[in-house]
Amino acid sequence: MELLQTGHLLRNKSVAIVGGGPGGLTLARLLQLKGIQVKVYERDVSKEVRVQGAIVDLHFDSGLRVIAAAGLMDAFKASYMPGADKFRLVDKDGNMLLDEHAKEGNPDFGDPHFRPEIDRGALRNILLDALMPGTVVWNSQLTAMEQVGDAWQLSFNNGTAAVADVVIGADGYRSKVRPYVTNIKALYSGATIIQGEIEEPEKECPEMYTLLQQGNLIAMGAGKSIAAQPRGDGGLTFYASSLYPENWVSTSGIDFNNSEEVYAWLESYYQGWSPVFLSLFKACTRFVPRPLNYFPLDQYWNAQPNITLIGDAAHLMPPSGEGVNTAMLDAWDVCECLTDGKYTDIPAAIAAYEQQMRARAVVLGKEALDSIKDFAAPSEESVQAMIQQLGAG
Numbered sequence: 001m002e003l004l005q006t007g008h009l010l011r012n013k014s015v016a017i018v019g020g021g022p023g024g025l026t027l028a029r030l031l032q033l034k035g036i037q038v039k040v041y042e043r044d045v046s047k048e049v050r051v052q053g054a055i056v057d058l059h060f061d062s063g064l065r066v067i068a069a070a071g072l073m074d075a076f077k078a079s080y081m082p083g084a085d086k087f088r089l090v091d092k093d094g095n096m097l098l099d100e101h102a103k104e105g106n107p108d109f110g111d112p113h114f115r116p117e118i119d120r121g122a123l124r125n126i127l128l129d130a131l132m133p134g135t136v137v138w139n140s141q142l143t144a145m146e147q148v149g150d151a152w153q154l155s156f157n158n159g160t161a162a163v164a165d166v167v168i169g170a171d172g173y174r175s176k177v178r179p180y181v182t183n184i185k186a187l188y189s190g191a192t193i194i195q196g197e198i199e200e201p202e203k204e205c206p207e208m209y210t211l212l213q214q215g216n217l218i219a220m221g222a223g224k225s226i227a228a229q230p231r232g233d234g235g236l237t238f239y240a241s242s243l244y245p246e247n248w249v250s251t252s253g254i255d256f257n258n259s260e261e262v263y264a265w266l267e268s269y270y271q272g273w274s275p276v277f278l279s280l281f282k283a284c285t286r287f288v289p290r291p292l293n294y295f296p297l298d299q300y301w302n303a304q305p306n307i308t309l310i311g312d313a314a315h316l317m318p319p320s321g322e323g324v325n326t327a328m329l330d331a332w333d334v335c336e337c338l339t340d341g342k343y344t345d346i347p348a349a350i351a352a353y354e355q356q357m358r359a360r361a362v363v364l365g366k367e368a369l370d371s372i373k374d375f376a377a378p379s380e381e382s383v384q385a386m387i388q389q390l391g392a393g
């Protein structure tokens with residue numbers, strides 16, 4: 001790896017990143033390019049643990065820009081999923097409302113509208129392969145931290161501990177680092193997703209597989225929707241979304257580990273929908289309910305001298321296709337603030353980063369909240385608006 005000049009504020013300092021998701025690994029790569037000592041402490045027991053959660057699309061002015069800055073565009077181009085960005089919108093009967101597969105011409109790299117999709121596991125591997133050996137300390141779930149002089153001591157569930165001068169929490173929406181920065185808690189958006197995984201969709205739900213065309217599909221009916229995407233390993237992920245009361249997952253009486261119980265619920269809730277969607281539910285043996293939470297848009301805390309947050313740990317929002325992209329932009333911004341020589345000390349650099357991060361998150365968070373209800377519980381008007389918006393894109 002070719003190293004650039006040693007970062008000013010972090011010269012002779014050690015950085016601990018907690019969490020090896022897209023935000024944490026991107027940050028580690030960017031810091032190492034500047035010659036900074038960094039470790040990533042990750043809860044997963046090893047690199048081989050399969051990363052869950054379908055595919056993500058990277059955007060021109062965020063995720064792709066950071067991938068390029070990290071020197072990883074060639075690796076990305078070798079691993080993305082051509083064609084998976086194509087999109088279909090159908091109604092509850094499976095009638096086509098919008099079909100990008102039928103459109104002429106495909107956007108490509110360099111086009112601001114091109115949003116290539118990549119399997120989460122492939123993205124993780126690209127970032128991992130770019131790090132110096134031993135950067136990621138696996139099987140290290142942070143359980144507590146303590147300030148020791150000007151540094152932090154981190155304790156992990158495997159009984160080990162580590163010390164670092166600067167801690168960056170990239171440990172997602174249930175962050176263990178966040179309480180050391182702020183006590184602001186997440187709120188419920190009103191929408192819940194039931195996520196399902198199908199290993200061999202070609203065999204297990206062939207009609208749905210054909211409808212998907214190895215791209216993104218959204219089916220919208222009054223008050224509920226289904227989104228489906230291919231996975232990089234040939235599997236399929238779907239999200240059945242609707243508005244449910246807070247704590248519905250625990251109060252519904254459904255045992256989400258029992259796929260027959262979940263299927264029975266979905267069969268009755270999606271009554272009147274095309275059999276193709278019911279066959280999708282039937283093919284699924286692994287469901288995960290996900291209430292969609294978010295951190296308040298007006299959240300504010302005074303910057304701490306040597307600890308900060310990036311990605312979902314900082315600004316969880318309902319999914320809107322921006323989460324991974326934003327986590328990568330946070331990584332870029334915090335790395336720049338700490339190393340570009342503009343700030344006199346680390347606290348000033350962290351304060352500047354957090355201002356940029358919050359300004360961005362408030363805009364994206366509002367868009368995500370505004371759109372989640374239309375997505376999870378569409379009306380005729382919201383479907384028409386989506387057709388216009390996506391049809392124009």
Ligand SMILES: Cc1cc2nc3c(=O)[nH]c(=O)nc-3n(C[C@H](O)[C@H](O)[C@H](O)COP(=O)(O)OP(=O)(O)OC[C@H]3O[C@@H](n4cnc5c(N)ncnc54)[C@H](O)[C@@H]3O)c2cc1C
Binds near residue numbers: 020023170319321325
């Ligand atoms: C259903 C759904 C669909 C989504 N679809 C998209 C999409 O299409 N596009 C998109 O851009 N975004 C999408 N998102 C949002 C996206 O997943 C997140 O915004 C993004 O993953 C955040 O990245 P991160 O690095 O901040 O955190 P995460 O990806 O959550 O990574 C956190 C990492 O920290 C580790 N960790 C957690 N706790 C600890 C601990 N105590 N100690 C050590 N390690 C720990 C975890 O194992 C994980 O590796 C979706 C979200 C959901 C729920």
